[in-house]
Amino acid sequence: MPAREVLDASDMRRAIRRMAHEIIEKSRGVDDLVLLGIPTRGVWLAQRIAHDITEIEGHAVPSGALDVTLYRDDLRLRQVRALEPTNIPTGGIDGRTVVLVDDVLYSGRTIRSALDALNDIGRPAAVRLAVMVDRGHRELPIRPDFVGKNLPTATDEAVRVRFVESDGDDAVLIESDAEHAR
Amino acid sequence: MTSMIIRGVQPYGEAAQDVEISDGVIARISPAGSPTGSPASAAASQKVFDVELDAAGCVLLPGLVDLHTHLREPGREDSETIATGSRAAAKGGFTCVHAMANTAPVADTAGVVEQVWRRGVDADLVDVRPVGAVTVGLQGAQLAELGAMASSAAQVRVFSDDGLCVHDPLLMRRALEYVKAFDGVVAQHAQDPRLTEGAQMNEGELSGRLGLAGWPAVAEEAIIARDVLLAEHVDSRLHVCHVSTAGSVEVVRWAKARGIRVTAEATPHHLLLTEELVASFDPIYKVNPPLRREEDVMALREAVIDGTIDIIATDHAPHPREDKDCEWAAAAMGMIGLETALPIAAQVFIESGRMDWRQLCERMSVTPARIGRVADQGAVIEVGAPANLVVWDPAQTTVVTPAMFESKSANSPYLDRTFAGAVRHVVFRGRPTVVDGQVVSGEVAS
Amino acid sequence: MLGKHLLSAADLTRDQALLILDTTSELAAVTDRSVKKLPTLRGRTVVNLFFEDSTRTRLSFELAAKRLSADVITFSAKGSSVSKGESLKDTALTLEAMGADAVIIRHGASGAPERLATAGWIDGAVLNAGDGTHEHPTQALLDAYTLRRHTRDGQGDLSGVRVVIVGDVLHSRVARSNVLLLQTLGADVTLVAPPTLLPVGVENWPCKVSYHLDDVLPDADAVMMLRVQAERMAGAYFPSTLEYSRMYGLDARRMALMSPDAIVMHPGPMNRGLEISADVADADRAVVVEQVANGVNVRMACLYLLLGGASSEGDGSQ
Numbered sequence: 001m002p003a004r005e006v007l008d009a010s011d012m013r014r015a016i017r018r019m020a021h022e023i024i025e026k027s028r029g030v031d032d033l034v035l036l037g038i039p040t041r042g043v044w045l046a047q048r049i050a051h052d053i054t055e056i057e058g059h060a061v062p063s064g065a066l067d068v069t070l071y072r073d074d075l076r077l078r079q080v081r082a083l084e085p086t087n088i089p090t091g092g093i094d095g096r097t098v099v100l101v102d103d104v105l106y107s108g109r110t111i112r113s114a115l116d117a118l119n120d121i122g123r124p125a126a127v128r129l130a131v132m133v134d135r136g137h138r139e140l141p142i143r144p145d146f147v148g149k150n151l152p153t154a155t156d157e158a159v160r161v162r163f164v165e166s167d168g169d170d171a172v173l174i175e176s177d178a179e180h181a182r
Numbered sequence: 183m184t185s186m187i188i189r190g191v192q193p194y195g196e197a198a199q200d201v202e203i204s205d206g207v208i209a210r211i212s213p214a215g216s217p218t219g220s221p222a223s224a225a226a227s228q229k230v231f232d233v234e235l236d237a238a239g240c241v242l243l244p245g246l247v248d249l250h251t252h253l254r255e256p257g258r259e260d261s262e263t264i265a266t267g268s269r270a271a272a273k274g275g276f277t278c279v280h281a282m283a284n285t286a287p288v289a290d291t292a293g294v295v296e297q298v299w300r301r302g303v304d305a306d307l308v309d310v311r312p313v314g315a316v317t318v319g320l321q322g323a324q325l326a327e328l329g330a331m332a333s334s335a336a337q338v339r340v341f342s343d344d345g346l347c348v349h350d351p352l353l354m355r356r357a358l359e360y361v362k363a364f365d366g367v368v369a370q371h372a373q374d375p376r377l378t379e380g381a382q383m384n385e386g387e388l389s390g391r392l393g394l395a396g397w398p399a400v401a402e403e404a405i406i407a408r409d410v411l412l413a414e415h416v417d418s419r420l421h422v423c424h425v426s427t428a429g430s431v432e433v434v435r436w437a438k439a440r441g442i443r444v445t446a447e448a449t450p451h452h453l454l455l456t457e458e459l460v461a462s463f464d465p466i467y468k469v470n471p472p473l474r475r476e477e478d479v480m481a482l483r484e485a486v487i488d489g490t491i492d493i494i495a496t497d498h499a500p501h502p503r504e505d506k507d508c509e510w511a512a513a514a515m516g517m518i519g520l521e522t523a524l525p526i527a528a529q530v531f532i533e534s535g536r537m538d539w540r541q542l543c544e545r546m547s548v549t550p551a552r553i554g555r556v557a558d559q560g561a562v563i564e565v566g567a568p569a570n571l572v573v574w575d576p577a578q579t580t581v582v583t584p585a586m587f588e589s590k591s592a593n594s595p596y597l598d599r600t601f602a603g604a605v606r607h608v609v610f611r612g613r614p615t616v617v618d619g620q621v622v623s624g625e626v627a628s
Numbered sequence: 629m630l631g632k633h634l635l636s637a638a639d640l641t642r643d644q645a646l647l648i649l650d651t652t653s654e655l656a657a658v659t660d661r662s663v664k665k666l667p668t669l670r671g672r673t674v675v676n677l678f679f680e681d682s683t684r685t686r687l688s689f690e691l692a693a694k695r696l697s698a699d700v701i702t703f704s705a706k707g708s709s710v711s712k713g714e715s716l717k718d719t720a721l722t723l724e725a726m727g728a729d730a731v732i733i734r735h736g737a738s739g740a741p742e743r744l745a746t747a748g749w750i751d752g753a754v755l756n757a758g759d760g761t762h763e764h765p766t767q768a769l770l771d772a773y774t775l776r777r778h779t780r781d782g783q784g785d786l787s788g789v790r791v792v793i794v795g796d797v798l799h800s801r802v803a804r805s806n807v808l809l810l811q812t813l814g815a816d817v818t819l820v821a822p823p824t825l826l827p828v829g830v831e832n833w834p835c836k837v838s839y840h841l842d843d844v845l846p847d848a849d850a851v852m853m854l855r856v857q858a859e860r861m862a863g864a865y866f867p868s869t870l871e872y873s874r875m876y877g878l879d880a881r882r883m884a885l886m887s888p889d890a891i892v893m894h895p896g897p898m899n900r901g902l903e904i905s906a907d908v909a910d911a912d913r914a915v916v917v918e919q920v921a922n923g924v925n926v927r928m929a930c931l932y933l934l935l936g937g938a939s940s941e942g943d944g945s946q
Contacts, residue, residue, distance in 0.1 A: 067654070070668040070932070080629050080937030082647060083654040120663040382738075387829025393738040393762030393804060396828060462746070463739030507717050507747070511737035511760070 003160070007149060007172035012132070015148035016045070019130055020052035022146050023099060032096045032125065035063040038114055039084030041103035044163040045132055049101065062089035066100070066121075071113035093122040099146075103161040105131040108142035132161045133172055184613050187231045190214045190238035191573055193563045195539040201242060202231070203569040206612030211565055214238075233614055235607050237573045243543050245277025245308075245570035245610065246524065247550040247559050249340065249369070249447060250423060250495035252516070253279070253310070255301065256294070257286025262500040262590045264298065267520070268305035269623075270498070270589035272615040274520040275572035275605040278309040278551065278559045279498075283320070284345040290315035290326035292334035299336035307615045307623065311554055314338040316357045316368060320346050325357060332364040339555040342369035344423055345470075347405060349375055354409060358418040365555060367419040367445075370409050372430070373471065377401035382511060384457045384472045392461060394510065397472045399427040406430050410437035410444050421553055422446040424497050426471040428481035435490045445553050447495035448482045450519055450526040455479075455595060465506045465513030466595050469499070486545060487536050493550045496523045500591030518589050524572075525580040525601035533602060558611075569612040578604035578619075588621055630933045633745045633754040637765040637809040645772065645812055646785060651929035652773050652922070653782060658695065659925060669698035672935050675728040676702040677719065678757070679735045684896060684920070685757050689732045689766075692927035698935070701726075716740060720749035728752045730935055738762035753934045761799045767895055768805035770926040771852065772813055774919050778891050779849050787814035792844050794820040794876055795854030795903055798827050798865075802895045803854055807835050818844050822876065824865045841876055845885040852893040853878050856903045869902055879905040883913075891915050 007015065027033055030053055037046030043065045050063035067084040069075075100114050111129060118127060130146035135153040149172065153159060158175040162168070186203040191214075193199060198214035253267035262270075264281070271279045281298050283289035289298060295312035302310020314331035318324045320343045331338040341361060348354045348370060357368050378401045383389050385396020406422055410433065413420035422434060425446045437444045451469060456476050459467040467473060485491040499516025506513050527546060531537040537545075543560075551560025558568040580601040584592040608616035615622065630644055640648070658664060674693040678686050686702065693700045703723070716735075723731055730753040733741045738760030745754040758764040776782055779789045791810055797803045797819050810817050817835035819826065830837055838844050845851065856876075858869050866872045878892065886892075892904075892914040900906045908914060 070666045070936075075668065075936055076938055078938055080933055080935075082629070083651050083932075086654060086657060116667065120665065121661060385828050387827075387832050390798075390827025390829045390833075391804070393760050393801060395761075398828075463742040464746075504715065507715070509716050509735065509737040509740040509743050511739075512716075 003173045003175045005171055005173055006151060009170040012148070012170045012172065015132070016048045017052050019146045019148055020049050020056060023049065023128070023130065024053060024057060026128070026145065027097055030057050030059055030061050033061050033099065034089055034091075034093055034096050035061060035099045035101055036066040036088075037063065037101045038110060039065055039067050040166060041161055041163055042101045044165045045103055045130075046101035049130065062091065064089045066114055066117055068110060068113035068117050071116045073109055073113065088121060093118065093124045095123070095125050097126045097128065098124040099128045099130050101130045103132045104159050105129070105134045105144050106137055108138045108140035111142050112140050133159050135159050184232045186233040186235065186609070186612065186614065188235045188237050188242065188571075188573060188607065188609075190236065191240050191242040193242045194543065195241045198238070203609065203612050206569055208563065208565050208567050208569050211563075235573065235614065235617065237575075237607060239575070239577055240606055241539055241574040241576065242563060243275075243539060243572050243574060244547040244560055244563060245572050245608065246275045246546045247278040247554070247556065248276050248496050248498070248520065248523070249280045249421070249493060249550040249554055250344070250449075251279040251281055251498045251520065252284070252500065253281040253298070254500060255285065256297070260590075261502045264301040264310060265305045266588065266590040267498070267500070268302065268307040268310065269621045270518070270520045270587065272307040272608050272610065273588045273605065273619075273621050274522070275524045275574070275608055276308055276520060277570035277572070277608065277610045278311060278556055279520070280311045280313050280340055280554055282344045283313045283315040283342060288315050288319050289313065290318050290320070292327065292330040292336075295331050295336040295338050296334050307621070308610060309556065309559060311340070311556060312336045312338055313340045313342050313344070313369065316341045316343045316348050317353060322346065322349055322353065325353065325360065328357070328360055328366065329364065332366060339364070339366050340369050340421070340553070341366055342371065342423065344369065344371045347371050347373040347375060349405075351408060351412065355412050355416060358413055358420060359416045362416075362418050367421045367553060369421040369423050370405065371423050372402045372405035372409065374401040374405055377404075381472070382468070383460045384474045386457070386475060388457050388460065392463075394460070399429050399474070399478075402427055402471060403429040403433055406433045410434070410442050413444055414440065414442045418443065420444045424449050424452065424471055424495070425482065425485075425491055426452045426474050426478060428478045431481050431485040431490055435485070438490060445492040445549070446490070447493045448486055448491045449495060449497045450523045451517055451595060453479060453482055453486065453494070453530050454526050459595070463510050465508065465510050466517070466593060466597075468510060468513050468515050469517050470515040483530060483536070486531070492545070493553065494523065494527055494545050495550065496520050498589075500589055501593045502591060506593050516593070518587065518591055518594050521587055521589065522580070522582060522594060522596050522601070524574065524605060525603055528574070528576075528603050529601055569609050571609040572605060573607035574603055575606040576603045578606065580604045629937075632934070633741075634765055634930055634934060635741050635745060635754065635756045636763050637768045637805040637812070640765070640809065640812060642785065642812050645769070645809060648769055648926065648929050648933060649773050649776060651933060652925045655928045655932070656925045659921070664695055665697060666695060667697050668932060669693070669696040669935055672698045672729045673727055674698045674700050674730045674732065674931065674935075675723050675726075676700065677723065677731050677733045678702065679705045679733070679740070680758070682734055682758065685734060688920070688923045689755075689757060689927050692924050692931055695924070695928055696931055698931070716744065717747070717749055720744055724750040724752070729939070730755060730931065732757050734758045736760055755930060755934065758801055760801065762801050763805045764801040765805045765809070766923070766927055766930060767802050768809040769930070770919055770923040771806055771893060771895070772809055773922050773926055774893065774915055775810075775815070775850055778915065785813045786810060789815040790818070790847055790849045791815050791852060792818045792820055792848040792850070793852045793854065794841060794878065796825045796856045796860060796865075797821045797830070797854070798825045799857075799860070800854045806852065807833055811835065818848075820844060820876065822866055822872070825860070841882065842885060845882055846887065848886060848890050850891045850893055851878065851886065852895075853903045855895065855897065855899060858902070873902050877903050877905065878908050880907045883908050883911065893919060896920070
């Protein structure tokens with residue numbers, strides 16, 4: 001399976017740092033900020049961004065996990081999936097600015113599910129979206145607020161974001177194998 | 183009367199012969215291919231027979247006799263009639279069946295047993311010998327008119343409350359004594375009713391796991407033990423229906439060693455199937471007595487081989503579909519067996535090399551006829567013997583499908599199984615009733 | 629993940645059992661939210677088919693299905709065609725015609741759910757909500773979940789957890805399912821009952837057996853009391869309820885023999901004064917009410933895992 005590296009570890013580190021700065025800037029302060037990663041790799045990314053924000057601001061930003069499986073619109077198209085942990089930081093999301101974090105933005109359907117899930121958990125003041133890679137091909141009117149890398153792709157290509165936590169190294173790859181398209 | 187020749191058949195699986203039949207008896211047995219007819223006749227080789235049956239490579243046996251058949255008529259004609267049951271019997275290689283008494287009305291009077299007998303004569307495919315009830319209405323309270331049934335046209339010799347046990351020891355003793363007057367036999371369904379209240383399957387580890395109420399072996403063994411002692415005490419004949427446990431075999435063996443006049447039967451399903459099948463909760467496997475453990479099956483086989491168990495009897499028990507198309511507890515007990523008995527017996531005892539055909543004939547024809555005191559059945563194949571015969575073709579197979587049954591019911595636990603060998607022809611009173619596996623009725627020219 | 633049906637605790641591998649327990653943990657969070665509802669099973673139809681009265685189990689399944697947004701219909705034997713002699717088969721065909729995606733069945737006959745699942749009458753998933761004296765797998769799962777919370781911090785399996793199950797094991801579907809599931813999860817199970825209320829062959833079950841409750845209480849991490857029906861006296865299983873309660877009932881004296889952290893469980897409904905005294909039933913260590921709450925979450929997990937994906941008939945091609 002031919003794979004092409006688009007970002008290496010240091011590219012990723014810089015992109016994450018930049019997103020952290022943009023989030024601070026756009027949010028005008030970080031007091032009411034909550035980062036919620038969408039499992040699995042969105043959670044690692046949320047933790048990295050939270051870590052950078054904390055370093056920059058000297059002020060801890062809560063980060064958690066939001067599993068959207070139970071809200072997906074394609075449940076009946078695939079075998080049943082195991083649930084991933086949902087972990088809402090203490091203090092909840094009511095009245096706060098929630099930044100949803102995912103590794104790859106593609107059709108937008110996962111984010112649609114996440115918005116539904118948030119709705120059942122509380123009422124945030126605002127919801128933003130941060131992704132490592134925006135690969136295009138949106139099927140819903142959803143746009144990211146913070147992007148690590150805009151990456152035009154063909155539908156028969158797959159984008160893989162790798163994190164040390166689960167994959168052993170940090171990298172963004174494009175695989176041109178239709179069977180692995182996501 | 184029909185004249186017939188069965189060509190190239192091997193009586194008891196031995197040397198090939200041509201067997202000529204006329205006037206309902208075996209007229210001549212000669213080496214296969216030799217000139218036919220009376221040796222004195224010059225035109226012998228040109229003799230023409232009404233029926234010629236090819237049976238090269240096939241085994242000739244005396245017609246099978248079943249001591250335990252439920253024909254359901256009168257009362258449950260939706261599951262079987264004497265006519266359909268007779269067809270099923272013929273197809274299975276039987277020339278005589280004993281129709282159990284648990285009908286509605288119960289066969290507990292001369293009137294009912296004569297009616298059953300006449301319907302059997304009308305069907306004219308096998309001898310239908312009615313079994314008389316031991317007690318009025320199978321209620322276990324009062325002796326039925328055993329003498330009247332014995333002296334009726336049906337000539338009843340076997341009496342049984344089958345389905346229910348004659349549990350009252352005094353009644354059992356009296357029945358055993360009373361039937362001595364006409365050389366009858368009491369066939370006991372050995373099941374202690376209190377020990378088997380609500381019983382659904384063999385009691386053991388599996389019943390515990392499946393949460394089905396157990397039918398303990400001791401409920402059978404205790405009754406058999408009591409009954410053989412009663413039979414000894416009054417010096418009468420006792421027959422034990424469908425022996426199902428290794429312990430029962432031991433009791434019967436002990437009784438025979440003591441000289442007690444006890445005979446016993448085992449069913450094909452108890453010789454082949456085990457309780458493991460119940461784990462599917464498919465009521466097709468629900469039967470009474472229940473399927474037992476592998477050890478019991480093995481003990482029963484040995485007992486049949488050594489003669490402790492005298493005969494194989496089918497306990498053919500037809501039920502309509504709705505009585506099996508339900509949850510286990512609601513289902514009726516019983517399975518049909520006439521059309522699969524010989525294939526199973528052949529597999530278990532002949533193919534395995536544990537018995538030869540002469541021995542199997544003892545278990546399925548000679549001895550059951552003797553226990554039931556049936557004339558003209560279970561005779562040795564020889565010139566002058568009544569022509570009640572079955573031709574078994576070991577080269578064919580019996581594939582069990584719902585469509586194959588002549589029985590009105592299809593509650594067979596062997597569906598989709600294939601057995602080696604098949605019943606090919608059957609001759610009843612000198613006339614073919616089955617030709618090439620198909621039941622024929624009335625006069626048939628081949 | 630799981631098979632098509634949930635009929636017996638014996639059908640679950642260790643991994644499958646843990647998947648259900650872990651899914652339950654995630655779903656339990658939903659129960660703590662103000663909006664206790666998920667859209668997951670929208671458009672799915674779940675039938676509660678109850679041939680036996682059991683209000684609590686029926687309500688538990690009903691609530692679980694509703695929290696997952698399934699359409700739930702309840703078909704109770706009383707007052708329905710079932711009480712007029714309609715067969716299980718005809719009832720099943722009716723439900724199939726109505727488009728049931730899952731049938732949750734409670735039946736007095738052991739094996740009825742298995743029959744429903746395998747006889748070819750319906751296509752949907754079958755969940756056993758208690759059959760005769762056979763099994764009650766979701767009860768065992770909720771018990772395992774409760775045990776895991778109290779002895780394992782809600783994580784992993786039940787290795788080495790010592791569970792004593794006391795009472796009418798012979799007639800108990802709860803005991804059967806628990807023995808199977810708890811052993812799959814590594815727990816150490818001891819059954820305690822008078823010999824008359826133990827099934828034949830119990831010595832070959834994957835558990836220990838004792839006739840003496842006092843002997844086994846001190847080592848237990850949990851004691852599960854089974855409901856005993858006074859009617860059993862008629863079958864000569866025990867001489868009197870008084871004697872039963874003296875020998876096998878859990879009262880304050882016996883509770884004092886237990887380790888301080890050990891919990892008391894009961895599948896309900898309790899016979900206070902028979903198998904469990906009122907002071908034990910109301911003690912802090914009695915987790916009976918928590919078991920009920922966990923029951924809803926476990927049943928949500930089972931429904932999600934059975935119905936939450938493409939069915940084997942190939943919804944996936946849509």
